[in-house]
Amino acid sequence: MDMTIIIASAxxxxxxxxxxxxxxxxxxxxxxxxxxLLSKAVEMAIERARFTFDVAKASxxxxxxxxxxxxxxxxxxxxxxLLDRGKLPSTANTKDGGS
Numbered sequence: 001m002d003m004t005i006i007i008a009s010a011x012x013x014x015x016x017x018x019x020x021x022x023x024x025x026x027x028x029x030x031x032x033x034x035x036x037l038l039s040k041a042v043e044m045a046i047e048r049a050r051f052t053f054d055v056a057k058a059s060x061x062x063x064x065x066x067x068x069x070x071x072x073x074x075x076x077x078x079x080x081x082l083l084d085r086g087k088l089p090s091t092a093n094t095k096d097g098g099s
């Protein structure tokens with residue numbers, strides 16, 4: 001065999017392997033980002049419900065605690081928007097804490 005064919009084949013193989021590795025890293029990072037966003041959104045929803053409960057208990061008032069799944073979904077959307085654009089979406093009402 002010609003030595004240039006062997007070297008060219010090795011170079012093409014290395015380039016293809018590097019590209020496959022980069023694509024794999026991209027998908028892994030994207031997946032980990034979504035996992036982290038979901039984890040933090042669930043934590044925020046739980047803390048929001050706990051805070052609302054504590055305030056209502058301390059003030060002897062009734063409180064409407066939103067469904068934690070709905071709040072987690074909302075926080076997920078807000079965090080994703082915040083990471084992508086650097087600000088909260090216009091639908092986020094920051095005056096009353098976001099609900």
